[in-house]
Amino acid sequence: MSAETPQKTMSEIADDYEEEKLQELEDRLVARSLLYQLGDGAQPKQGKRGRLKPGQHLLMGDDPRLQEMPEKPTLLDFVRLRFTIGGQDHLLQSARLAANNGAPEKMVLACLLHDIAVSGFIRSDHGYWGAQLIEPYVDEEVSWAIRMHQCVRFFPDEDEGYEYPVVYHRMFGEDYKPEPYILEEYKRARAHKWYGSALMICKNDLYSFDPDVEVGWEEFEDILGRHFREPEEGLGNDNTSSSHMWRTLRRPCNAL
Numbered sequence: 365m366s367a368e369t370p371q372k373t374m375s376e377i378a379d380d381y382e383e384e385k386l387q388e389l390e391d392r393l394v395a396r397s398l399l400y401q402l403g404d405g406a407q408p409k410q411g412k413r414g415r416l417k418p419g420q421h422l423l424m425g426d427d428p429r430l431q432e433m434p435e436k437p438t439l440l441d442f443v444r445l446r447f448t449i450g451g452q453d454h455l456l457q458s459a460r461l462a463a464n465n466g467a468p469e470k471m472v473l474a475c476l477l478h479d480i481a482v483s484g485f486i487r488s489d490h491g492y493w494g495a496q497l498i499e500p501y502v503d504e505e506v507s508w509a510i511r512m513h514q515c516v517r518f519f520p521d522e523d524e525g526y527e528y529p530v531v532y533h534r535m536f537g538e539d540y541k542p543e544p545y546i547l548e549e550y551k552r553a554r555a556h557k558w559y560g561s562a563l564m565i566c567k568n569d570l571y572s573f574d575p576d577v578e579v580g581w582e583e584f585e586d587i588l589g590r591h592f593r594e595p596e597e598g599l600g601n602d603n604t605s606s607s608h609m610w611r612t613l614r615r616p617c618n619a620l
């Protein structure tokens with residue numbers, strides 16, 4: 365007869381689960397935000413807040429698993445040291461298309477940064493997050509257009525030569541319908557003086573890539589220099605409405 369394994373209580377199971385989700389870095393313990401866990405399809409049950417071993421602390425400050433950032437990071441430092449590579453091609457190729465189509469510089473910048481949330485921060489509601497992230501550093505029209513491309517992209521405007529993106533049928537399904545808040549936002553955007561700018565982002569939103577064409581960020585350094593106001597203190601060290609977002613990108617696993 366095999367020895368019986370004692371049954372764990374619900375609270376012990378919850379504690380085990382939480383512990384599984386904590387990663388140890390020798391003397392530091394990494395606590396993952398709820399968002400990471402929900403992203404894995406797990407809704408964690410409440411458990412004890414990690415078990416610190418003697419001498420161990422929760423991770424605060426730079427994360428040794430990530431690339432070190434300069435003291436006063438610029439946008440391109442974040443691009444280089446934090447953003448994913450794949451999403452950057454989409455931004456760069458869209459910006460080049462906008463430039464080739466004769467878009468004004470600040471709209472080339474809007475295209476360059478339109479999906480910055482997708483490649484650099486959070487996917488869900490990407491237009492809003494992206495706009496908020498860069499808002500203090502760009503012309504108001506640029507962040508407005510980025511915020512609104514989130515809704516405008518779902519609604520064709522044949523008079524302006526914008527069709528519903530064919531790729532969306534594949535991405536979201538043939539019968540996908542934007543949620544009511546998107547429809548309401550679109551009505552507001554449609555009546556706004558800068559509607560054309562949000563539409564310009566959608567018209568230059570390039571979905572198919574030529575793998576042989578390489579576009580680098582250096583192509584847009586001058587435009588960034590003229591239209592993205594880098595704070596002297598470095599992004600995150602300044603005191604703006606989005607400094608905390610840059611700091612979170614820099615140190616995403618700070619315990620608090």
Ligand SMILES: [Fe+2]
Pocket residue numbers: 478479490513514
């Ligand atoms: Fe987008």
Ligand SMILES: [Fe+2]
Pocket residue numbers: 454478479569570
């Ligand atoms: Fe896009």
